[in-house]
Amino acid sequence: MPGNTDLLTLQTPCLLLDEARLRANVARMKAHLDSLGVAFRPHLKTAKSLDVARIAMPSSAGPATISTLREAEYFAAGGVCDMIYAVGIAPAKLGRVSAIRASGADLAVILDSVEQADAVAAHAARSGDAIPALIEVDADGHRSGVAPTDTATLVAIGRRVVSGGAELRGVLLHAGDSYALNDPAAIAQAAEAERVAAVTAAEALRNAGLPCPVVSVGATPTARYARDLTGVTEVRAGVFMFGDLYQAGVSSVAMGDLVLSVLATVIGHQKAKGWIIADAGWMALSRDRSTAKQAVDQGYGVVCDLAGQPYPDLIVADANQEHGIIALRKGSTATLPDLPVGSRIRILTNHACATGAQYDRYHVLDGAGGISAIWPRINGW
Amino acid sequence: MPGNTDLLTLQTPCLLLDEARLRANVARMKAHLDSLGVAFRPHLKTAKSLDVARIAMPSSAGPATISTLREAEYFAAGGVCDMIYAVGIAPAKLGRVSAIRASGADLAVILDSVEQADAVAAHAARSGDAIPALIEVDADGHRSGVAPTDTATLVAIGRRVVSGGAELRGVLLHAGDSYALNDPAAIAQAAEAERVAAVTAAEALRNAGLPCPVVSVGATPTARYARDLTGVTEVRAGVFMFGDLYQAGVSSVAMGDLVLSVLATVIGHQKAKGWIIADAGWMALSRDRSTAKQAVDQGYGVVCDLAGQPYPDLIVADANQEHGIIALRKGSTATLPDLPVGSRIRILTNHACATGAQYDRYHVLDGAGGISAIWPRINGW
Numbered sequence: 001m002p003g004n005t006d007l008l009t010l011q012t013p014c015l016l017l018d019e020a021r022l023r024a025n026v027a028r029m030k031a032h033l034d035s036l037g038v039a040f041r042p043h044l045k046t047a048k049s050l051d052v053a054r055i056a057m058p059s060s061a062g063p064a065t066i067s068t069l070r071e072a073e074y075f076a077a078g079g080v081c082d083m084i085y086a087v088g089i090a091p092a093k094l095g096r097v098s099a100i101r102a103s104g105a106d107l108a109v110i111l112d113s114v115e116q117a118d119a120v121a122a123h124a125a126r127s128g129d130a131i132p133a134l135i136e137v138d139a140d141g142h143r144s145g146v147a148p149t150d151t152a153t154l155v156a157i158g159r160r161v162v163s164g165g166a167e168l169r170g171v172l173l174h175a176g177d178s179y180a181l182n183d184p185a186a187i188a189q190a191a192e193a194e195r196v197a198a199v200t201a202a203e204a205l206r207n208a209g210l211p212c213p214v215v216s217v218g219a220t221p222t223a224r225y226a227r228d229l230t231g232v233t234e235v236r237a238g239v240f241m242f243g244d245l246y247q248a249g250v251s252s253v254a255m256g257d258l259v260l261s262v263l264a265t266v267i268g269h270q271k272a273k274g275w276i277i278a279d280a281g282w283m284a285l286s287r288d289r290s291t292a293k294q295a296v297d298q299g300y301g302v303v304c305d306l307a308g309q310p311y312p313d314l315i316v317a318d319a320n321q322e323h324g325i326i327a328l329r330k331g332s333t334a335t336l337p338d339l340p341v342g343s344r345i346r347i348l349t350n351h352a353c354a355t356g357a358q359y360d361r362y363h364v365l366d367g368a369g370g371i372s373a374i375w376p377r378i379n380g381w
Numbered sequence: 382m383p384g385n386t387d388l389l390t391l392q393t394p395c396l397l398l399d400e401a402r403l404r405a406n407v408a409r410m411k412a413h414l415d416s417l418g419v420a421f422r423p424h425l426k427t428a429k430s431l432d433v434a435r436i437a438m439p440s441s442a443g444p445a446t447i448s449t450l451r452e453a454e455y456f457a458a459g460g461v462c463d464m465i466y467a468v469g470i471a472p473a474k475l476g477r478v479s480a481i482r483a484s485g486a487d488l489a490v491i492l493d494s495v496e497q498a499d500a501v502a503a504h505a506a507r508s509g510d511a512i513p514a515l516i517e518v519d520a521d522g523h524r525s526g527v528a529p530t531d532t533a534t535l536v537a538i539g540r541r542v543v544s545g546g547a548e549l550r551g552v553l554l555h556a557g558d559s560y561a562l563n564d565p566a567a568i569a570q571a572a573e574a575e576r577v578a579a580v581t582a583a584e585a586l587r588n589a590g591l592p593c594p595v596v597s598v599g600a601t602p603t604a605r606y607a608r609d610l611t612g613v614t615e616v617r618a619g620v621f622m623f624g625d626l627y628q629a630g631v632s633s634v635a636m637g638d639l640v641l642s643v644l645a646t647v648i649g650h651q652k653a654k655g656w657i658i659a660d661a662g663w664m665a666l667s668r669d670r671s672t673a674k675q676a677v678d679q680g681y682g683v684v685c686d687l688a689g690q691p692y693p694d695l696i697v698a699d700a701n702q703e704h705g706i707i708a709l710r711k712g713s714t715a716t717l718p719d720l721p722v723g724s725r726i727r728i729l730t731n732h733a734c735a736t737g738a739q740y741d742r743y744h745v746l747d748g749a750g751g752i753s754a755i756w757p758r759i760n761g762w
Contacts, residue, residue, distance in 0.1 A: 008473075009473065011450070011473070011474070011477065011762060012471065012473075012762070013762055014762065045702060045703070067702060067703045068703065069392070087648070087660060087703045087704065088648035088649045088658065088660075088704075089648070090393065090646040090647075090648050090660055090722070090723060091722065091723045092389075092390065092392070092393075092646060092723065093392070096392065112649050113649055113650070113722055115721060115722040115723070116648075116649075116722055119722075119723070138651075141654075143651075143658065143701060143704055143706065144648075144649050144651070144658050144704065176701065265471040265473060266471075267468065267469035267470065267471050267497075267525075268469045268493050268494055268497075268525050269494070270519075270524075270525070273522075277469065277524065277525050279468060279469075279471055282735070283448075283734075283735075283738060284762070286668055287667055287668035287669045287670075287732070287735050288668045289668075289670070320524060320557065321426060321448060321734055322426070322448045322449065322468045323468065323469075323524055323525065325524065340496060341471070341472065341494055341496040341497055341500075342471060342472045342473065342496070342500070351668070353664075353702055354663070354664075354668050357664060357739065358738065358760070358761075359761065360760075360761055379739070379741075379760075380739075380740065380741055381392060381393070381394055381395065381665070
């Protein structure tokens with residue numbers, strides 16, 4: 001247990017952030033992308049914090065990727081002036097996009113339909129704001145995007161964007177299906193497929209005489225395991241900064257690199273059942289149960305001591321809103337640790353994006369088990 | 382579609398609240414509990430809003446149940462002065478409890494161990510604050526609590542509480558396993574078991590010469606279907622106010638009584654797959670997938686038109702952080718509705734407590750499809 005008493009006195013549950021691990025994760029990703037000769041545009045949807053953004057971004061002004069216009073407003077107010085809003089644009093959001101751009105931030109949008117291109121073009125013509133737009137291209141059937149070989153649609157969208165005086169800035173892909181892979185070689189293959197799709201789409205636009213300066217790809221797994229990114233100009237990734245049990249389960253991060261943990265307090269026991277009850281339920285840990293489909297189901301989280309070391313086989317086996325039911329993994333031969341009422345524990349969780357969203361601040365761990373800072377974060381839209 | 386244009390212009394996603402349904406749900410519960418001759422102590426953990434609390438509580442001063450001390454502080458500042466914090470007390474929270482009590486609110490705590498009773502007694506002796514404590518009794522093996530027949534432990538806890546000058550206020554039970562039942566007769570049986578456990582524990586304390594003025598039970602299903610509450614003084618329930626797809630799946634509320642829905646915008650299509658993409662992902666709907674275990678799996682939510690009428694078989698089949706993937710239920714013979722980019726939809730979600738927690742406000746629907754008010758809500762601890 002650390003000598004510092006901060007972790008014994010904080011009100012629980014609260015969210016701890018290991019700054020040294022965060023910096024190491026960012027440095028590793030930056031070095032990898034530097035070695036591939038591509039720019040890095042970190043995704044801030046996981047952290048939603050200016051303090052974290054300034055560690056992750058190449059400069060305090062960006063570039064960055066964001067997932068909500070609330071993030072765009074918050075980061076723009078904090079001096080980030082190069083952002084892509086990486087969710088297909090709804091026409092009714094274009095006024096808000098222009099307001100953020102008028103505040104000085106170069107905020108770009110993405111789209112994958114002629115309908116959206118018409119809306120962006122009409123807005124640009126009406127407002128005089130040449131909103132930059134990237135065409136979303138479908139890397140792997142995961143979600144949105146134009147098929148990379150659908151040249152007719154790509155070109156039609158590109159022509160509509162520029163027709164109204166908006167700016168066609170390039171193509172953007174997200175190899176979301178790579179999250180389901182757990183073998184570095186398979187992920188590298190997914191990264192190569194993402195690259196090929198990106199380059200194919202970019203060439204289709206250029207062959208039609210349209211500009212395509214930006215070729216943007218990324219997802220945490222493909223960013224980490226890509227071996228060659230020829231033709232790509234930038235990579236986006238976000239959850240890698242923090243990692244989580246799901247990412248660890250697919251080998252995308254190591255357990256020892258996980259940045260976030262929830263500090264909780266033991267509030268009871270059901271000894272006959274082998275249960276320890278803590279004051280961190282699904283509200284504190286999130287409802288995310290994504291490890292349920294993995295080889296090792298981590299329940300609602302892995303229970304650690306205050307130094308961050310997991311207790312053998314001890315997980316949050318079930319959770320109510322403000323109660324975590326801690327028990328040994330089924331079939332375990334380990335011994336339930338002696339954790340009297342009032343004991344403090346740290347819980348690693350399944351999904352950093354979902355857990356983070358339950359909090360309005362990070363308690364930043366220094367190297368000695370104390371709290372060195374509180375970093376605010378935002379939520380909502 | 383409503384004549385009012387509010388739902389067409391709000392930024393999405395946002396959380397809609399149907400005030401008329403809320404008032405009807407509350408009136409139904411109050412009438413039922415009145416007929417049983419018990420007091421009502423609504424649980425505010427789902428709503429976390431003073432505006433909702435004032436509709437649900439018997440008076441603007443309470444009584445109320447809360448799940449975090451942040452709620453206690455917020456509601457105390459809003460004039461609620463009779464609250465039970467219904468999560469087993471951690472010793473390190475007693476100072477904060479006393480601070481809230483010093484502000485004028487009669488805030489009680491719960492406990493189920495001699496260790497906690499010692500902590501409460503020691504705090505009372507030290508601070509002079511006679512914190513009221515209820516002993517949590519286990520109704521059904523769901524989570525926390527002393528077995529109702531474990532007289533020795535009940536009496537030992539009761540004696541320790543009063544030994545330090547704290548106040549023994551009674552017993553509290555929560556029949557949490559009733560959420561898994563879907564038959565009114567079975568739920569009525571669970572309510573009767575909860576009542577018997579409560580009365581048994583209360584009698585054990587009284588027989589030992591200890592006070593037990595409050596006998597508090599409750600969970601939304603048992604509150605709704607209890608037929609006799611002799612010996613019980615008050616009932617707690619919270620999620621019934623709003624209802625959700627999970628509750629509808631266990632017949633605890635009707636689909637037509639659901640109060641909350643997420644307003645979202647269509648941002649794209651993958652026509653070959655029959656997908657409609659909306660700007661409400663799991664961040665807006667919550668990660669809760671509790672209907673997955675029910676007879677009808679509602680995915681991440683049921684998609685409705687702006688009047689709140691479900692489209693046949695249309696659900697949010699999958700979700701990423703800010704993307705909902707809408708599709709027809711597997712095997713459906715319904716036709717995918719024509720919802721061009723920019724179309725507005727409303728989504729009913731699995732779990733009101735989890736969905737609500739993703740927002741900092743409710744947009745309150747008037748009867749004409751417009752927004753009559755914005756009610757703030759809180760989150761966090």
